[in-house]
Amino acid sequence: MAKMPKPEELIKTIDYTPPEKDWMDDIPPKFLPGRYCYPAKPHILEEIGFPNPREWSPTDEDWKLPPNWKEIILDGIKDRLSKYRSFKVFMDICVRCGACADKCHYFLGSGDPKNMPVLRAELIRSIIKGELTWQGKLFGKLAGARKLTQDVIKEWFYYYYQCSECRRCSVFCPYGIDTCEVTMMGRELLHLVGCNINWILEPVRNCFIIGNHLGLQPHTVKENIEYLCWDIEEVLGIKIEVPFNKKGAEILFVTPSGDYFADPGIYTMMGYLILFHYLGLDYTMSTYASEGGNFGLFTSHEAMAKINAKIYHEAERLGVKFIIGGECGHMWRVKHQYMDTATGPAPKNLETPKSPITGTVFEHAKSTKMIHICEFTADLIAHGKLKLDPSRNDKYIVTYHDSCNPSRGMGFFEEPRFILKHVCNNFYDMPENTIREKTFCCGSGSGLNTDEFMEMRMRGGFPRANAVQYVRDKHGVNTLACICAIDRAALTTLMNYWVPDVQVCGVHELVANALVFPHEESGERPRTMDLRQQPLKPEDEENA
């Protein structure tokens, strides 16, 4: 891993002035350490049946593409232009007005002009023009057209894995051109000739074969959760049981596997379990559909569907009535915008979600039969079904990071804020141009949260970190809450680098901290620790 420059040094290297050289000729890019991800290992590609498995490195001169690579790519483009209206329209209607240019976090953090969304799309658009239209063949560069060469493939690989599919640019585009679609197509095309990254494809392989990204086998999943239950016992003084693969349960609960054992995701996981126990909810987790997240989304539409299909399949087998999904960003883009179309309709045994506690019917999920845990919890709080003591979170001064996918792919803004405002007393939003639909990516989304990509992650996360720093300086914020498993891991690294005194947590960690159990209320065993087994009040720490 490349050595990271100090934050103040890194900022000095950011320059938004583009180079003199024309972008079309400025290839291949320099593969600087810290700015690209390692390629997928050959055995991974073999196991998932992807083409051209081989040992290679992006810094190699020869990428060992298949002999007919050009034909494969051009056919792949034509195929996708005839399948996705998004792709076809977006390739046709950009006017290069430049409104998107300074909206991309990777551009803001690197100044690399090809990270401007307009150029990221132009990387493919120019090839379509140059190889597939007569105007492009006739006028060449004047028409914005160029020929497909191996250097172009290298450029694609570099820049389509420097886009986190966050869709911030599509909010500002006057035609709604969505770079995420472009990047998805770019990555699908690269898969056809075997250029892809291990950090995405290994989890995909694990998901296909074992059931979750991390490759946790069923007994490990169970053990991990049991460890968390012991920790919960320490904090709460009560022992809780977590049902697995339970037929006939009312609810199937699915959440990203990162939260089974990675700090600080485990505290969010404990938060869910504590809440479910408090409610006496009739739910089950599954060791088969043990992944809510979906790295298939960062691979191809087909891989995304293949991973997601297990959830409905398991919901049918277990005979549950509806599904609750945990806090996760891209998972919720899949559940909200893709699940029903790609892998539905939902099995017959599923019903429109209805909260067994409040009786609220979640009409807006009547087709997918799947609701977000924050929708479920916000409804509980609104009905006064949770006894909450927000002062237990008083040592936290909280701000909230809107994850890209629930924000711009779902419109999920108020539910988590409503919860936060009820479970803690100190909540401050970041500046309005950096939250909600204008939120900034953590810099590590869409499967780029790997260590070898660290410099680009810190650069891409700079706009987010800078906004956190603003509320830290203004309000003394020390906690960044989020509803995404990748965020919980990635923002922690990001904060360590840019704003070291801010910690990261999930919303349901704070919920569980504030949740008052009957035995606590009666004074039998008052809560003294938070879920991280730290004293609730910092002064106790000093006294201890």
Added chain:
Amino acid sequence: MGVVFSFLVVMALVLVVYLGVGVAGLRGLFGVVIPYAAFLTFLVGMVYRLIGWAKVPVPFRIVTTCGQQKSLRWVKRSRLESPYTNFEVVLRMLLEVFAFRSLFRNLKAELKGPNLIYGSYKWLWLGAIAFHYCFLTILIRHFRFFSYPVPKVIQLIDQIDSFFHIGLPHLYMTDAVILAALTFLFVRRLADPRLRYISLASDYLPLFFIYGLVISGILMRHFFKVDVVQVKQFTMGLVHFHPVPPKVGVIFYIHIGFLSALMAYFPFSKLVHMLGVFLSPTRNLANNSRAVRHKPAPWWKKPKFKTYCEWQEMFKEALEQAGLPLDEDCYKDKGKKQ
């Protein structure tokens, strides 16, 4: 390079018309044949592009949500930024098409010392909206040449547009504003290094065509005046398919030349955004994909995946050791099949 090329194209166009009409006297070619051909290219081309897009399925509902979704009853949702019904989608699209809603959000990010600052930046929106509305008004105004009697509405627009009664004939406000807007849109492409970097010849060319169109029009009205009676006879002739090219100054033919070039160029260029914006799937769909199933595309195949029973076979021992229940139904089904 792009800007120079585009400029040369425009100059060549003027030259060709000047030689063709002024010297060779080919009024029929430049007044009738080329305009008809260009108009036909425009119509056929645009329909062709539209059909080309419409034929391609929309496999997934990829709305870009810019406001609160519909969820719990007490959560205030945003009907315009996160439409739930088709009616709300129509409203969102109207706002997008008529008010350039998304462009209105525009921000400018600047790095000041160690801080990123986001300032509101509405100039692009203002320039764009001024340009488009002026163009539309000018287009509508021109229908006075293609109608007899001239409808009241067009007369009214004409009167409002020349409301200030500056000069004779009166100066149209839209003529002045569109020149200013075009200049803004052009200058920003040259002055901003980032925009210069991304701009192609095909970004300058339409600007120059429209410049040429507007300037030749203004010149014709205020400086090299042409016989309007003859022009009107000609334009009415175009409508009734027996046009007689007027014997007026070359400036008129240059104006027509720019119009023809623009129309013919339209379907092959980025100008198709005029229709494309209506087909943009991030804007023209309702954000209700959990309530209403978006039908998959005809080409979509449901994925093959490892079923529970296959998985259970693989992890049978691990499941047993962990005390997790085995699903007996897996074996029942097998029995039935055999």
